[in-house]
Amino acid sequence: MNWDLIYTITNNYALLMWLILAFAPRRPAIVTGLFYGGVGLLAGTYALIIIPLMTGLIDGGSTAPPDFTTLTGVRQLLSSPGGATVGWIHYLAFDLFVGLWVARNADKYGFARWLQIPILFFVLMLGPFGLILYLLLRFTRYNKVADAVMPE
Incomplete structure (x- = not known):
């Protein structure tokens, strides 16, 4: 498999989805498109690759069998071209x-887009750090923990 090509395509596609999320109007059709066409397509790509990769049907570039039970096993998996690519697609799908x-919740509670964009950047680049920034922002504005963390 051409892991570099798969990486480049999925990475650029995810970046396009993030730009749409950050700057396009959040009309229902756009949000639905981002959900199914962005998150869904990335998750589907991951699903199409992960099973054949883990079962050895496609060559991921690792000589060791997949092992998620030890740090050494995870390091070996992620150090192979296939493992790194599929791991990255995993991050792309979940972060999006x-x-x-975050964007939908921030819209619901009236956070301006100029405030959302830096938080979305941190979600894109640092995942959980961006999420905690948003949760802290929600908590400081509304002072309700449950309301700040419950997805809708």
Whole structure:
């Protein structure tokens, strides 16, 4: 498999989805498109690759069998071209999902887009750090923990 090509395509596609999320109007059709066409397509790509990769049907570039039970096993998996690519697609799909939730929740509670964009950037680049920034922002504005963390 051409892991570099798969990486480049999925990475650029995810970046396009993030730009749409950050700057396009959040009309229902756009949000639905981001959910299914962005998150769904990335998750589907991951699903199409992960099973054949883990079962050895496609060559991921690792000589060791997949092992998620030890740090050494995870390091070996992620150090191979296939493992790194599929791991990255995993991050892309989940981070976009979280970013979409943050954006929709922030819209619901009236946070201006100029305030959302830096938080979305942190969700894109640092995942959980961006999410905690948003949760802290929600908590400081509304002072309700449950309301700040419950997805809708």
